[in-house]
Amino acid sequence: EPEVTQTPSHQVTQMGQEVILRCVPISNHLYFYWYRQILGQKVEFLVSFYNNEISEKSEIFDDQFSVERPDGSNFTLKIRSTKLEDSAMYFCASRADRGPAYEQYFGPGTRLTVT
C-alpha cells in the first residue's frame, strides 16, 4: 500500500539554524499538508498546498516558515531560524483530490529538537 514518507525521523538543531524537513507524498496525490504536535499537545494545522501554491495557512505559519515542492515527488517544510518553541513532531499529509471522500494520509513524522 502506498504511504507518505518523511525524512529525517529525528532532527536536532541549534537555535537560529535553518532546517528543512522532507516529505514524499503518495505519488498521485494533489493536496499536501504540514501539521505539528508539540509534546503533550494536540496536533495543529500549519499549512496546505495545492497546485504549487499555499491554499491555507495558520497563524503559526509565519515568515520563518516556507514550503516548497521542488520536484514532482518531494514536499518540504523549511524553518529559517529555529526557535526553542519550534521543537515538536512535524507530520506531512497528502490527499488525492478535493471532496470529503478523500482522506488525508499521514507520514510517520519528523521529531525536531531545537537546543
Place this chain on the structure above:
Amino acid sequence: AQSVTQPDIHITVSEGASLELRCNYSYGATPYLFWYVQSPGQGLQLLLKYFSGDTLVQGIKGFEAEFKRSQSSFNLRKPSVHWSDAAEYFCAVGLMEYGNKLVFGAGTILRVKS
C-alpha cells in the same frame, strides 16, 4: 471558531471490555469527522470517517462511531478491546472551505489492562 473536544485525557479499560471514547465538535456547517489512532512513535492512522449518509460508520480494527447531530458528537466505540488497542486516539473535523484542513481534539490515551 471550529473546535473539537475530547473530554477524557486518559481512559483505562480491561482487555475484553467495551470502549467508548467521546468527541464533541463545534462547527457551523456540515461536519466531516474523523478518528485517527497514534501508537507510540508512529504517525496517524485513519480509523474511520463520516461525511454523509448512515450515521453509524464502521472502521478498521473493529471500531465504529456514531454521528449525532443533535448532540454535536461523534463517539468512537469498540465492543471488545484488545491489548494492541492501547494508543492515543484523536477526533478531528475536516473544514472543507479551508482546503480540508483538519482540526484535532487533544486526544485520549487508552490504556488496556490484562
